[in-house]
Amino acid sequence: MKIAVLGTGMVGKTLATKLVQLGHQVAMGSRTADGDAGQEWLKSVGGKGKLATFADAAAFGEVVFDCTNGANSLAALRQAGAANLRRKILIHVSNPLDFSKGMPPTLTVCNTDSLGEQVQREFPDTLVVKALNTVACALMVQPSLAPGGHHLFICGNDAKARDKVAGWLSEWFGWTSGDIIDLGDITGARGMEMWMALWLRLYGKFGHPQFNLRLIFPNK
Numbered sequence: 639m640k641i642a643v644l645g646t647g648m649v650g651k652t653l654a655t656k657l658v659q660l661g662h663q664v665a666m667g668s669r670t671a672d673g674d675a676g677q678e679w680l681k682s683v684g685g686k687g688k689l690a691t692f693a694d695a696a697a698f699g700e701v702v703f704d705c706t707n708g709a710n711s712l713a714a715l716r717q718a719g720a721a722n723l724r725r726k727i728l729i730h731v732s733n734p735l736d737f738s739k740g741m742p743p744t745l746t747v748c749n750t751d752s753l754g755e756q757v758q759r760e761f762p763d764t765l766v767v768k769a770l771n772t773v774a775c776a777l778m779v780q781p782s783l784a785p786g787g788h789h790l791f792i793c794g795n796d797a798k799a800r801d802k803v804a805g806w807l808s809e810w811f812g813w814t815s816g817d818i819i820d821l822g823d824i825t826g827a828r829g830m831e832m833w834m835a836l837w838l839r840l841y842g843k844f845g846h847p848q849f850n851l852r853l854i855f856p857n858k
């Protein structure tokens with residue numbers, strides 16, 4: 639597939655590298671297309687991908703990952719352009735973290751709204767599916783790093799788009815379908831993003847990010 643990965647940070651690089659390894663055509667998007675982070679990534683995959691502006695990457699991708707800095711995701715997606723995102727699935731990985739007042743970061747939006755919803759409202763013709771934002775990037779593409787079953791959440795307003803994303807998460811990254819919990823419409827992004835408050839605390843406690851949630855249900 640032709641896949642756009644918007645973002646040159648560790649998440650964008652991790653997802654883009656895995657997708658290139660799987661044989662997909664990947665365009666990594668950024669503000670300038672030729673920044674150092676993108677160049678470094680392209681070198682790391684032996685040139686098997688391409689660098690582009692947010693707009694050119696979004697136009698290229700049949701599906702688009704948003705791995706941009708959460709406080710600036712809307713700005714980045716505006717640069718990507720509504721026309722380039724129209725009728726496409728946007729897998730929204732970004733978390734609305736505001737580091738401007740130091741650690742721990744706060745959320746730019748929460749409780750009665752979320753970044754996922756803000757993006758869906760601003761791009762009504764795009765199929766926004768929130769996914770992968772609840773785990774560290776190494777786990778996104780290799781869930782077996784944390785042994786045993788553990789859970790991933792997805793949400794979005796279009797049920798078919800959610801099913802497609804769940805299929806890709808299994809096929810590309812190895813999440814088993816039983817471990818993917820479909821939370822329904824995009825308002826599910828509120829909880830998925832607010833989990834960051836506890837996730838960051840746990841990261842501080844354990845000193846590494848390779849952990850995840852496992853839901854246990856009582857026997858009936």
Ligand SMILES: NC(=O)c1ccc[n+]([C@@H]2O[C@H](COP(=O)([O-])OP(=O)(O)OC[C@H]3O[C@@H](n4cnc5c(N)ncnc54)[C@H](OP(=O)(O)O)[C@@H]3O)[C@@H](O)[C@H]2O)c1
Nearest residue numbers: 645646647648649668669705706707708710732733774775
């Ligand atoms: N780190 C993890 O394991 C993890 C796990 C789950 C979710 N997340 C979320 O994933 C997202 C990406 O995280 P990251 O650490 O890989 O990268 P990041 O440093 O948060 O974001 C990097 C990207 O944001 C873009 N950006 C920054 N400021 C911008 C602005 N003013 N306007 C437009 N674009 C701007 C950058 O563009 P340029 O390339 O042009 O500089 C770059 O592509 C974040 O939202 C994060 O919360 C991270």
